[in-house]
Amino acid sequence: MIGYHDRIKRQFGRSAQGQYDSNVRVQLIMATELAERIQTHYIGGNHSHAAPARVMEIGCGTGTLTALLARTQLLSRGSITAIDISPGMLAAASRKLLESCPEAMDRIQWVEADAEQWATEYDRHKWSGENRHTELWKQGVSGEQSDSDNECQQLNAPFELIVSNACFQWFVHPARTLAALRGSLSDGGLLAFTTFGPRTMHELHTSFQQAYHRLEMPYKHHGLSFHSLSAWQNMLHDSGWRLLDASSQEQIETHRSVPDFLHTVKAIGASAASTDAQRISLGDGAGRRLFREMFQIYESLFPEPDGTGVAATYETITILAARD
Secondary structure, eight states: OOOOOHHHHHHHHHHHTTHHHHHHHHHHHHHHHHHHHHHHHSSSSSOOOOOOSSSEEOOTTHHHHHHHHSSSSSSSSOEEEESSOOHHHHHHHHHHHHHHHHHGGGGGEEEOHHHHHHHHHHHHHHHHOOOOGGGGGGOTTTTTOOHHHHHHHHSSSEEEEEEESSOOOSSSSSHHHHHHHHTEEEEEEEEEEEEEOTTHHHHHHHHHHHHHHHHTOOOOOOSSSOHHHHHHHHHHTTTTTEEEEEEEEEEEEEEESHHHHHHHHTTTTTTGOOOTTTOOOOOOOHHHHHHHHHHHHHHEEEEEEEEEEEEEEEEEEEEEEEEE
């Protein structure tokens, strides 16, 4: 059976080759707002902070946030280490940056890695004085291994800013990973990330719940279970972070139909979180009845007022925290 991380890697690899960017409207809004808040932290308000020289981006995807940051005056001289679990996403990101801001390419390092694994290995070997975690970072977009001592030094050094857009919801052990990430930041460093909250796709979950009930089938949750804003705040507090800013808001998208909405979810790789219930074949009689019932319930409960389609809610969470 394909494991969780392998399933994510494969699904996002397919998404990178398809219509990912044309379907991630909410993620683009999240990335833009996150980039603005990062700039405000460093150059706005009553306190100014030195521009970060070394930045790590977790889950860079196709490079949307990478490009936004690379084009800012704030990071005009800073280096960015952009990591992603999918080599397909890294290749797409590299192409995007080459087209949109080629002058920044020599300051960006693309790394294929599992962020949770890397953070845990970094934290563990940092305190033991070992350097075995560098192997996780030597794998680049090209798939070639590098033996450059300078590259290894860059990869192992603490960062001054860690950013991530719409990625942390994929963490299997978020509390442990937050604690480990704190160890990879220099003193005074900033963690800035966005993720999704529990109201995300609540229309879909409600419709599935009622469909299971009507068909007298045992309910199984579809998709990810998202942590609330307060849950993230508690995890950060318990990990020793100082919370600077935390907020949530809702974005509502309109789709022509429920199948159209599900197509969008699949196109952006979100279906990689499939549970056993989600993997029910539509060719199976029970699966067809379940989805047909869910479609009808969704369309009756969550139509757009003007009759143009159905609504889909995304709760977005934005958090900035510092290591003191």
